[in-house]
Amino acid sequence: MEAPVQLLDEGLPVRGVRLATAEAGVRYRDRPDLVLMALDEGCTTAALFTRNLFCAAPVTVAREHLHKGSPRYLIINSGNANAGTGDEGLRAARETCRAVAAMAGCAMSQVLPFSTGVIGEDLPLLPFQQAMPGLVKGLREDAWEEAARAIMTTDTRPKCRSTIVELEAGPVTITGIAKGSGMIRPDMATMLAYVATDAQIGGEKLQVMLERSVRGSFNSITVDGDTSTNDACVLVATGAAGSAPTGEDLQRFEQALGAVCFDLAREIVRDGEGATRLVDVEVRGAGSEEAARAVAYTVAESPLVKTALFAGDPNWGRILAAVGRAGVPLNIEAVRIWLDDVPIVSGGGRDLDYREEDGARVMAQNEYAIRIDLGQGDAGARVMTCDLSYDYVKINAEYRS
């Protein structure tokens, strides 16, 4: 999956997309918390949203508006998720769109709202109304990194990636930003991710590409197994680069898109709340991809595995116990488990060649892989996870207070 695509840690401008940020004071003080993204006419847009049934008001409104046609503006706030807020929340989400539409001169349904932050508190509208004139006036093509910063909540750093793809018809740019660090087990996409390209791609094709890219990236990560009410991932193609890629060009483009999403997703896990390590749980030899994902997620979300990762303790029995309770039928004699390339389990128990110091050496690293071969088929899956540290508890016991 990790394609040999050259990625930059910055936000290259994408012709046809302009951004602005503001310190609106939705909840935070003295930091940007509002982003306006303007899309030129003729853009195509694909989107994926959380499958959490208690989805946030802005998710409901964004879905409605997407059905009515192509969006021209995205308005994103951090600090308040506008989730669990009932009818009042829906009204507030619509009002934020109305504020954008009034100032920018478009239809209200051409605005998509997004929110991230604390659940269950009313979204204040005044900050939106007050910030709107400045936002509309301040739109620029080179504000991706500022936007990445403004959508942060408990993230410790902004997440931004760009790449240039050389196609037959000339280069196209892909730039993406994402936020998320807790309540991360996306069931559609991470909490919030926005990716844009100046390539020209039709809406249906764009949606299929987004779904494929998200499966191996934002939908293959976990921090704490909690699927957010607000997850959303948006992909915009402005077409400003000219002709539409086809054939091999399209493949090359999708590979680059996948790499941008993968790297952003990986950044989310690396910045997981309290995380000190990033661990890939790679399952192969499964009877189906679903079985592989079930085993990978069970290991990746086991609190006992995650505290052992934190401690750097090769207490591999916890990995074996998690595999055994994943709900997937197994011939345990055929299961093999490695830490990176160190075999730890085979033949139903500890590998005969295993030495504790070898396991400890792997687990002392900041990034490594737990590799599991179920020995029963050809399917596989990879899930990225992090450790469970004191700071995860601290961050989540103190958030809000």
Add this chain to the structure above:
Amino acid sequence: MEAPVQLLDEGLPVRGVRLATAEAGVRYRDRPDLVLMALDEGCTTAALFTRNLFCAAPVTVAREHLHKGSPRYLIINSGNANAGTGDEGLRAARETCRAVAAMAGCAMSQVLPFSTGVIGEDLPLLPFQQAMPGLVKGLREDAWEEAARAIMTTDTRPKCRSTIVELEAGPVTITGIAKGSGMIRPDMATMLAYVATDAQIGGEKLQVMLERSVRGSFNSITVDGDTSTNDACVLVATGAAGSAPTGEDLQRFEQALGAVCFDLAREIVRDGEGATRLVDVEVRGAGSEEAARAVAYTVAESPLVKTALFAGDPNWGRILAAVGRAGVPLNIEAVRIWLDDVPIVSGGGRDLDYREEDGARVMAQNEYAIRIDLGQGDAGARVMTCDLSYDYVKINAEYRS
């Protein structure tokens, strides 16, 4: 569920069962870590074991031996789980039975082995062999509390309950002990629980009763969602009290048995690793018991809910988000949620009468309930859980080291 049965925090003797403990040094030093239980001839025995596919060697051997007939001895060690130990582990488990059989003069298959402790390390046999003469000589009817102490691992206190049931034919005693505090999401029974009665009950009836009692007790708790490789629950009826209960007597007996199991299960959660609070997650109005259990467990195991419980922070949006991702179809407008009797969610969002100080008051308590009405049927479920604290991470990052 919580029956009006008078329970004692002690281990009343059960005629027909004798116990002994030893400081054998299986892993721990200077504390008892080995228990021998002797069952008089004519006892009936029911048992439930973990569904973890990587079950421990003693689980495999205990199952085999149960198939061969009624057990006369149970040998239980703490400190080493003899799990993930392959063929060597099976051999070791059998050797512990052989050591008992040789000293006690019974068949090897009349001994059931049980182990709890660290996974993946070879079980040393010498401690068993050395301790055996003293164990067999030391068997007494009044050693339940010592046994409860000897089976502890990360438990901070022994768990022992007794009750006397007045039946037509005279009083019978039920006494149970349990251990467990981490790797707790029993899929059959808690890590280890042993319950005995001097009532006379046939083997098949006893098994059915155990399964029913366990469903609402040991199989309705969670500390960290990790199902152990070694879970086992054994129920012994010695028949020493004479005639077999029938009709209402049998009902009264089963109610008392359920109460003993329930209270022991509750003790496990109360003593959950790092736990500072015990919270009942009660779901009703579900379309099926499975749906109710899915919602209850999703809430009870959400790290975000559990850290909020620890903080005493009525961040109820996390409860709502967990309900929404439980995989159960919902009409969110119909869902209602309470903290004890304080309504927090109705009509798809925050209850109109909810005030933060009311939620905070409930969550400041050490024990309370999260009550969820799905508004779609008559089924319900209750799951007992605890909070996720710094100490959970500390205990599990430092265990072994």
